[in-house]
Amino acid sequence: MQEKYIAIIDHVGRTIIGKQVAEGNTTLVINNPVILHCQPEQNGSLNVQTFPLFFFEFIDKTKRENNNWTYTKSNIVLSDVELDERIINQYKQINTPPVVAPVKSPKVIKIDDI
Secondary structure: OOOEEEEEEOOOOOEEEEEEEEEOOOEEEEEEEEEEEEEEOOOOOEEEEEEEOOOHHHOOHHHOOOOEEEEEHHHOEEOOOOOOHHHHHHHHHHOOOOOOOOOOOOOOOOHHHO
């Protein structure tokens, strides 16, 4: 099954994008939702920022794959837009925790080594 990425407007007017994982008659479940914030720049361009609805750092490290949010359809605005690949890539990037390389311990020199 192909992943489905969606955009909604929540009950406070934020644009939320994410991966749809389930849909019922009255609810919609989105995995790792992010807030999409756009602001015009003085030069006429548009500054687009995405940030998690809930930061990974607040979730137990062993359960970070469990970040599904259930929205009641009567409290959100649904759309039929198909998201551009660039915004999907930005979504994926923000939802892929960086791999932290282990810090190597400095070599310990024993007194016998001198």
